[in-house]
Amino acid sequence: MSLGFTLTYLGLIVLIPLAMVFVKTSGLGFAGAWAAVSTPRVLAAVRLTFGLSLVAGVINCVCGFLVAWVLVRYRFPGRRFLDASVDLPFAMPTAVAGITLTTLYAPKGWIGQYFEQAGIQVAYTPLGILLALTFIGLPFVVRTLQPVLEELDAAQEEAAASLGATRWQTFRRIVFPPLVPALITGSTLAFARAVGEYGSVVFIAGNMPGKTEIVPLLIITKLEQNDYAGATALAALMLVISFALLLLINTLQRRMARRHRK
Amino acid sequence: MDIDQLSGAERVLRRGEFLRGMMGLAMGLGGGLLWAGCKPSGSAGGGKGRSLLNVSYDPTREFYGEYNPLFAEHWLAKTGERVEIRQSHGGSGKQARAVIDGLPADVVTLALPLDIDEVAGRGGLLSKAWRERLPMRSAPYTSTIVFLVRKGNPKGLRDWADLAREGVQVITPSPKTGGGARYNYLAAWAWAEEAFQRDPARVREYMRRFLKNVPVWDSGARGATSTFAQRKIGDVLLTWENEAFLAMREFGADQVEVVVPSVSLLAEPPVAVVDANVKARGTEALAAEYLSFLYSPGAQRLAAKHFFRPVHPEHAAPEDLARFQTIRMRDVEEAFGGWAKAQAEHFGDGGNFDQLQRP
Numbered sequence: 001m002s003l004g005f006t007l008t009y010l011g012l013i014v015l016i017p018l019a020m021v022f023v024k025t026s027g028l029g030f031a032g033a034w035a036a037v038s039t040p041r042v043l044a045a046v047r048l049t050f051g052l053s054l055v056a057g058v059i060n061c062v063c064g065f066l067v068a069w070v071l072v073r074y075r076f077p078g079r080r081f082l083d084a085s086v087d088l089p090f091a092m093p094t095a096v097a098g099i100t101l102t103t104l105y106a107p108k109g110w111i112g113q114y115f116e117q118a119g120i121q122v123a124y125t126p127l128g129i130l131l132a133l134t135f136i137g138l139p140f141v142v143r144t145l146q147p148v149l150e151e152l153d154a155a156q157e158e159a160a161a162s163l164g165a166t167r168w169q170t171f172r173r174i175v176f177p178p179l180v181p182a183l184i185t186g187s188t189l190a191f192a193r194a195v196g197e198y199g200s201v202v203f204i205a206g207n208m209p210g211k212t213e214i215v216p217l218l219i220i221t222k223l224e225q226n227d228y229a230g231a232t233a234l235a236a237l238m239l240v241i242s243f244a245l246l247l248l249i250n251t252l253q254r255r256m257a258r259r260h261r262k
Numbered sequence: 263m264d265i266d267q268l269s270g271a272e273r274v275l276r277r278g279e280f281l282r283g284m285m286g287l288a289m290g291l292g293g294g295l296l297w298a299g300c301k302p303s304g305s306a307g308g309g310k311g312r313s314l315l316n317v318s319y320d321p322t323r324e325f326y327g328e329y330n331p332l333f334a335e336h337w338l339a340k341t342g343e344r345v346e347i348r349q350s351h352g353g354s355g356k357q358a359r360a361v362i363d364g365l366p367a368d369v370v371t372l373a374l375p376l377d378i379d380e381v382a383g384r385g386g387l388l389s390k391a392w393r394e395r396l397p398m399r400s401a402p403y404t405s406t407i408v409f410l411v412r413k414g415n416p417k418g419l420r421d422w423a424d425l426a427r428e429g430v431q432v433i434t435p436s437p438k439t440g441g442g443a444r445y446n447y448l449a450a451w452a453w454a455e456e457a458f459q460r461d462p463a464r465v466r467e468y469m470r471r472f473l474k475n476v477p478v479w480d481s482g483a484r485g486a487t488s489t490f491a492q493r494k495i496g497d498v499l500l501t502w503e504n505e506a507f508l509a510m511r512e513f514g515a516d517q518v519e520v521v522v523p524s525v526s527l528l529a530e531p532p533v534a535v536v537d538a539n540v541k542a543r544g545t546e547a548l549a550a551e552y553l554s555f556l557y558s559p560g561a562q563r564l565a566a567k568h569f570f571r572p573v574h575p576e577h578a579a580p581e582d583l584a585r586f587q588t589i590r591m592r593d594v595e596e597a598f599g600g601w602a603k604a605q606a607e608h609f610g611d612g613g614n615f616d617q618l619q620r621p
Contacts, residue, residue: 099488106493123493124478207436207479209619217481221438224355225610226380 021239024232033233041209042218042234049195049215050241052126056133057191061183063134064141064190071142072149086142089135094199101132102204124206129214132200137190144186148179184253188246195242313346314548317367319354319441320484321505322531325403325568326371332564333555337548345548353482354441361385361536368540368549371533373442375399375594376601378534387538401530402556403570406591407449409521410490410499410506417497421523422453425498426471433496435486436479437609442529443483446500447615448604449527452597456525470618491518502529504569507585520587528591531570 025033036042071083089097105112105122115122122128152175160170198216205212215238222231318326330347337345350357350365354373361367362385372378375393382390393400411419417430425432435443450472451465458464478495480486483505490499491513498521501509506520533556535549555561559577566578575583598604608614 099485103488103492106495108494202481203485206477207439207481209479209616217439220481221436222611223359224439224441225605226384227611230611 018239021232021235024229025236028229028233032229033236036230036233037237041213042215042237044210045213045215045218046237046241048126048129048213049238050245052130052133053191053194056130056137056194057187059130059134060137060141060190061187064138064186065145065179065183067138068142068145068149072146086139089137090139094136094197095203097135098132098200098203101135101200102128105131105204123204124208124212126212128204128206129201129212132204133194133197136197136200137194140189140193141183141186144182144189145179148182152178181253181257184249184256188249191249192242192246195238311344311346312545312548313348314368314545314552315348315350315366316369316371316552317350317357317361317365318371319357319373319531320351321502321508322371322568323349323351325564325570328564328568329556329561332560333552336555336558336560337551340551347552361387366539366543367536368543368545369533369535369553371531373529373531374444374601375530375532376444376605377441378532379601381534381536387536388534389537392534393532395535396533396553397557398573399530400532400534401573402533402553402561403531403565403572405502405504405529405531405570406526406589407445407500407523407529408503408506408526408589409523410501410509410518411497411521413517413519415519415521419498419521422450422472422525423457423468425450425475426468427475430475430498431477431496432472432475432498432500433478433480433486433490434476434500435482437615438479439481440483440486442502443486443500444604444609445502445527445529447608448594448598449500449523451608452527452592453523453525455597466614466618469614473615473618503571503586507569522587522589525590525592527597528593530593 028036067086071079071086102109102123104110105115105128107113107116107121107123109123112122120127122131156174157170160174161167165173196216198214198220201214202217205214205217207213207217215234219231219234222228222234316326316330326347326349330349334345334347337343350360350367352360354377357365358370358372358377358380361370361381370378370381378388378392379390382388382392389395396402409419409425411417417424419425419430424430434446437444437447451469454465454468458468478489480489483501486499487501487505487509489495491509499506499509499518503520510518510520533553535546535553540546540549556565557574559574562572562574562577563579563582565572566575566582569585571586572578594601594604598607606613
């Protein structure tokens with residue numbers, strides 16, 4: 001019965017809606033769908049979206065790890081406040097996040113003006129998009145890592161130290177390996193979220209065709225022209241690429257877990 | 263996608279529990295269908311406390327905020343019935359799609375005739391000849407495209423020609439995503455056509471340079487306004503006149519000023535009753551009256567107050583009318599042969615807008 005519930009639930013919420021994307025696309029036929037997605041403009045957007053999402057995933061992996069580490073291992077005034085603020089990127093409407101980031105990082109914004117002096121433009125460039133994608137993905141890594149970090153047995157670290165391991169050795173051999181699955185899960189989630197992100201990015205991207213246009217924006221563009229089939233063709237393309245990448249990451253993760261067990 | 267789930271499914275298949283799972287699935291789905299069947303069908307009729315849903319676009323929020331109580335009062339006096347008017351606002355194209363997908367709008371009051379054409383054509387929810395049903399092509403108030411420039415107009419931008427000058431930055435939403443922004447682009451084109459005696463090469467050359475001066479393609483009017491007014495990017499914002507006045511009120515008349523070009527495009531935000539929905543809800547007469555009352559003196563006065571040009575200016579307050587500068591306007595029918603044609607030629611995939619942007 002519980003399996004039935006799970007299947008029904010997943011079916012109604014996830015599988016049927018996703019299947020609809022392919023059903024709608026099939027109206028175009030394969031050749032039509034391919035023609036809709038294989039233009040230089042779409043390909044540039046695909047490269048940009050997935051490329052920046054991967055980079056954002058990696059940045060969140062490193063920085064999220066540091067944040068989680070500090071929040072779990074250190075005690076300092078304001079820790080609870082910081083801890084709570086980690087979730088804000090989830091709670092904030094993405095448009096608000098986008099407008100806020102753009103206002104701060106625009107050439108005349110509070111922060112953007114200093115970048116401008118250094119000759120770096122943040123808003124309306126791929127760098128700005130990366131900023132937004134990193135922002136919205138941060139909580140994933142921190143929140144998946146925190147419980148695992150808290151569960152780590154201090155006795156193992158003490159044992160390693162008493163057996164003469166250096167701090168680096170202890171970290172690399174004892175502390176880090178059990179964190180890897182959570183770290184990969186969190187980074188993958190951050191990556192997946194970044195791929196689909198629309199609301200915050202459109203404000204900071206500048207949306208120049210071929211330069212700072214993301215795939216979700218192209219989908220909206222097609223919808224705005226009432227080209228439903230073209231829009232779903234793009235959506236199907238994103239689903240296929242995302243699924244392939246996520247499958248790849250999960251397979252890698254399983255391999256690593258197996259090797260670790262040996 | 264999670265490995266745990268995959269291995270879970272494998273386990274299930276091995277243990278032969280799959281059938282039981284499918285049975286659960288079927289029961290779940292069946293239950294869902296039953297529930298849907300039992301749902302009370304339609305809330306049509308009902309003498310008192312009827313409501314009317316007006317699906318509109320963003321910049322009409324304040325106008326309809328004042329118009330609705332005015333209409334409710336009028337309806338009460340006329341029929342003795344109290345009605346509740348509900349409003350929905352959003353991007354015009356998005357709102358049209360919501361109505362097509364089943365948002366039960368009694369009336370639509372959108373930015374472009376094209377959007378209501380979609381509700382009529384793709385949605386099949388009203389007659390395709392909807393524009394003939396109300397006076398003035400079903401547009402009870404109009405607007406036009408003007409320039410909003412920095413106070414004192416430091417770059418001396420007077421007309422469309424200036425927008426294509428080297429070193430001028432033009433802020434406009436993308437006509438691909440922002441419905442209202444299609445007027446901006448078409449207004450420039452309409453000017454160029456006259457200025458260059460319909461010489462296609464020179465019109466395109468002008469448009470190319472004009473589009474090159476756009477540093478950022480915001481996705482909608484709100485984004486473009488904040489790019490210009492809050493982030494201080496660009497020398498001129500192309501905008502509907504009513505939104506230019508709203509922006510001036512919001513950001514201060516000491517910051518920006520309106521410049522009226524030699525010729526612009528008449529923007530006709532149209533209104534229509536959604537036949538299929540009012541029939542289902544039994545609100546035909548109410549919805550029809552709601553729209554025709556937009557042409558009444560009181561409503562026309564309100565439109566002018568909220569920066570729309572009233573189609574019956576004689577009813578508007580003189581101080582409101584004084585804000586509108588005289589401006590020669592072409593319209594989309596005359597200049598482009600109608601919205602459907604303009605849309606296909608300019609904004610479709612590979613259309614003029616796409617071509618002009620190619621390096």
